[in-house]
Each structure stands twice: as structure tokens, then as C-alpha cells.
Amino acid sequence: MIVGVVRCECILFSAHSLKEKRSVVQSILRKAVHGHNLSASEVAYQDSWQHTELAFACVGSARSAVEHELSRALSLIDFRTEIERVHTIYEWF
Structure with a gap:
């Protein structure tokens, strides 16, 4: 069993309120x-309107499958123009 966790700190340049930030974060x-084997949550900076930290976790029998799910989740951030990843940490258990 492989457990993969990725945490990414992000900046939202176009958010001017917590409501706008939460709209972007909740959509991601x-x-x-x-429809995927993944858990996701905003884990830090909930009260800051231009800063967030998101965490994604996946459990699987093969590391390649877990890596694929985590990279798919990160691509959801990377393809959006209103949010940018500034720091990413992978953890494996």
C-alpha cells in the first residue's frame, strides 16, 4: 500500500475577497x-483572501497510479489563470 500526499501553497492574484477565493478553491x-481516488482540502490560510494551501491525498497499490492521480490534481491548479502554485511538497508513506 502506497500513500501519497501533496501540499501546495498557492497565490490568488485576482481575488479581492474571501468569497472570490473560496469560489476558485472549491471549484478545484x-x-x-x-470520480477519482483522491481526497482534497484547503489546509491553511483560510482567512487570507489571496493565499491558500491545498492538500491532496491518494492511496493505492502502486506508486505510479498514486503519482498519476496527484499530478492530475495539480494540473487542475496549473491550467487556471487566477491561481498559481508557489511551493509544492510531496510526501510518501
Whole structure:
């Protein structure tokens, strides 16, 4: 059993309120978990309107499958123009 966790710190340049930030963050989190073997959450900076930290976790029998799911989740962030990853940490258990 392989457990993979990726945490990424992000900046939202176009957010001018917590409501705008949460709209972007919730959209990413919903798309990440919908129909996939993945858990996702905003884990830090909930009260900051231009800063967030998102975490994605996946459990699988092969590391390649877990890496694929985690990279798919990160691509949801990378393809959006209103949010940018500034720091990413992978952890394996």
C-alpha cells in the first residue's frame, strides 16, 4: 500500500475577497475528487483572501497510479489563470 500526499501553497492574484477565493478553491477541490481516488482540502490560510494551501491525498497499490492521480490534481491548479502554485511538497508513506 502506497500513500501519497501533496501540499501546495498557492497565490490568488485576482481575488479581492474571501468569497472570490473560496469560489476558485472549491471549484478545484470538487473537480479533483469527482470520480477519482483522491481526497482534497484547503489546509491553511483560510482567512487570507489571496493565499491558500491545498492538500491532496491518494492511496493505492502502486506508486505510479498514486503519482498519476496527484499530478492530475495539480494540473487542475496549473491550467487556471487566477491561481498559481508557489511551493509544492510531496510526501510518501
